[in-house]
Amino acid sequence: MPEDNPIANYLKRHVPVSDEEAAQFSAAFREVKIRKRQFIVQPEFIVKNRNYVLKGAFRAYVVDDKGQDSTIAFAIEDWWITDYNSYILQKPATMFVVALEDSIILEISHEKEQALKKANHLYETFFRIRAERTAAFMQQRIISNLTQNAEERYYQFIEKYPQIVQRVPQYALASYLGMTTEFLSRIRNKRMTKNS
Amino acid sequence: MPEDNPIANYLKRHVPVSDEEAAQFSAAFREVKIRKRQFIVQPEFIVKNRNYVLKGAFRAYVVDDKGQDSTIAFAIEDWWITDYNSYILQKPATMFVVALEDSIILEISHEKEQALKKANHLYETFFRIRAERTAAFMQQRIISNLTQNAEERYYQFIEKYPQIVQRVPQYALASYLGMTTEFLSRIRNKRMTKNS
DNA sequence: AAGTAGTTCAGGAAATTTGGTTGAACTGGT
DNA sequence: ACCAGTTCAACCAAATTTCCTGAACTACTT
Numbered sequence: 340m341p342e343d344n345p346i347a348n349y350l351k352r353h354v355p356v357s358d359e360e361a362a363q364f365s366a367a368f369r370e371v372k373i374r375k376r377q378f379i380v381q382p383e384f385i386v387k388n389r390n391y392v393l394k395g396a397f398r399a400y401v402v403d404d405k406g407q408d409s410t411i412a413f414a415i416e417d418w419w420i421t422d423y424n425s426y427i428l429q430k431p432a433t434m435f436v437v438a439l440e441d442s443i444i445l446e447i448s449h450e451k452e453q454a455l456k457k458a459n460h461l462y463e464t465f466f467r468i469r470a471e472r473t474a475a476f477m478q479q480r481i482i483s484n485l486t487q488n489a490e491e492r493y494y495q496f497i498e499k500y501p502q503i504v505q506r507v508p509q510y511a512l513a514s515y516l517g518m519t520t521e522f523l524s525r526i527r528n529k530r531m532t533k534n535s
Numbered sequence: 536m537p538e539d540n541p542i543a544n545y546l547k548r549h550v551p552v553s554d555e556e557a558a559q560f561s562a563a564f565r566e567v568k569i570r571k572r573q574f575i576v577q578p579e580f581i582v583k584n585r586n587y588v589l590k591g592a593f594r595a596y597v598v599d600d601k602g603q604d605s606t607i608a609f610a611i612e613d614w615w616i617t618d619y620n621s622y623i624l625q626k627p628a629t630m631f632v633v634a635l636e637d638s639i640i641l642e643i644s645h646e647k648e649q650a651l652k653k654a655n656h657l658y659e660t661f662f663r664i665r666a667e668r669t670a671a672f673m674q675q676r677i678i679s680n681l682t683q684n685a686e687e688r689y690y691q692f693i694e695k696y697p698q699i700v701q702r703v704p705q706y707a708l709a710s711y712l713g714m715t716t717e718f719l720s721r722i723r724n725k726r727m728t729k730n731s
Numbered sequence: 732a733a734g735t736a737g738t739t740c741a742g743g744a745a746a747t748t749t750g751g752t753t754g755a756a757c758t759g760g761t
Numbered sequence: 762a763c764c765a766g767t768t769c770a771a772c773c774a775a776a777t778t779t780c781c782t783g784a785a786c787t788a789c790t791t
Binding site: 508510520524527528 | 778779780781782
């Protein structure tokens with residue numbers, strides 16, 4: 340029977356755990372409400388948590404020397420988000436992670452995660468699977484950035500993640516896809532600049 | 536002669552320091568521009584700085600379990616603001632501090648503050664005075680909350696801080712004074728609910 | 732030299748959010 | 762039954778954000 344414990348369910352979808360193991364796992368998480376525009380990760384601070392999005396939407400981005408920001412990741416319901424570089428290596432973050440809507444996350448601290456992994460090999464397996472998926476996902480993105488042009492990247496994105504397109508502002512999507520908002524606007528409206 | 540170094544001046548107004556001491560003190564501060572709606576303190580993050588407002592306006596507030604927010608403090612030019620509980624004890628903040636306008640602050644880090652206090656007894660005295668004033672101020676506020684009704688608190692506030700009333704949104708003032716925005720709106724418009 | 736893919740800048744329209752007001756019904760204490 | 766104050770919902774104006782568009786520009790190909 341599918342319980343209404345999202346984290347336990349998530350775990351069960353990936354590793355063969357008992358109900359008790361799933362319950363123990365989910366007990367390590369804390370539910371936190373995050374208001375729109377609130378940051379859950381900021382540069383300079385060491386990231387304490389890995390976050391599962393229960394409700395809402397987030398954007399992870401970096402800001403370069405001249406104020407230009409690049410979106411690193413989005414996350415909506417049932418996705419995970421944090422600055423993994425900071426979280427995993429426990430060093431200061433370089434990214435911002437901000438709520439795009441009023442949201443609810445389930446967060447697990449780095450210490451608790453370590454404890455879980457030590458306690459039960461299946462949890463270790465789970466996090467390994469997560470990491471592998473994340474890596475695979477990122478590799479796909481790198482490839483797409485190298486091989487596709489702006490318009491192709493956009494159409495691939497709306498096909499793969501239609502739910503996200505509807506929920507994030509266009510400037511965020513543009514900066515995720517590596518183009519200007521103006522150019523994205525033009526792609527959408529199919530009317531490319533031309534000298535009449 | 537009054538210099539145009541606001542922090543050095545501030546210090547001199549409170550402890551008998553030489554020009555060199557004042558200069559050394561002010562050198563520990565860093566000027567930072569903050570945009571309207573930007574947070575300088577967020578829950579969970581350990582507060583690194585004590586902030587002197589050079590220009591602009593800030594609001595410190597907490598949000599309780601059921602989304603209700605209470606304003607803890609305001610700060611405008613020549614005031615200080617931070618989450619002192621987090622700053623002093625170096626533990627995670629529970630408050631937000633947000634810019635109500637585009638602003639400029641002078642921030643000093645916790646480490647630099649420690650170094651200053653160690654280096655010169657007068658700096659220690661200065662921070663002691665600051666803390667005492669803050670405590671006295673808070674006590675007044677507690678008393679006023681216990682003994683006055685909403686309307687009295689409002690009129691006392693506009694008398695004591697007319698500059699602030701003009702610059703902060705009404706919902707922020709209401710939540711500072713411990714009443715709903717609707718009720719404050721009614722006090723202002725003198726037209727209390729009445730059954731005709 | 733001309734086309735392609737994309738950027739920058741600026742103005743403006745459209746959509747959303749914010750801040751404030753008001754009426755009406757309600758609560759808890761006296 | 763009254764007082765001080767809250768809650769809820771609707772509403773409005775103003776401010777802000779988001780998006781769109783034109784025009785001029787850059788850098789690479791061909």
